[in-house]
Amino acid sequence: MKDDTGEIFTLDEVAAYLKVGKRTVYRLAAAKKIPAFKVGGTWRFRRQEIDQWIKRQTAEAQSDDGPGGPHGRNG
Structure with a gap:
């Protein structure tokens, strides 16, 4: 299987x-x-790095949407 960790993407x-x-x-x-x-x-x-960035974005979005967040029941 090909190792994708060093793969470089263009825009x-x-x-x-x-x-x-x-x-x-x-x-x-x-x-x-x-x-x-x-x-x-x-x-x-x-x-x-893009995959790690996606994980961070996902985690931030989930924490923003918690019960006290802008989209929670209390908001």
């Missing part, structure tokens, strides 16, 4: 992976809200 590939538009990924990268780096002026993304 187009990350957009497809996250199922969002390329412009969204570009804006996130430029604002340093998603782990990214530039090679020759073009954005690149490490798959392992």
Whole structure:
């Protein structure tokens, strides 16, 4: 089985992976809200870092939606 931990994505590939538009990924990268780096002026993304970022986003979203959060019963 292929080891994907060192896999590098292009902006187009990350957009497809996250199922969002390329412009969204570009804006996130430029604002340093998603782990990214530039090679020759073009954005690149490490798959392992993107997967960790997804986990953090999921955890934050779940904690925001708890009983006292903005979407909870008390909100």
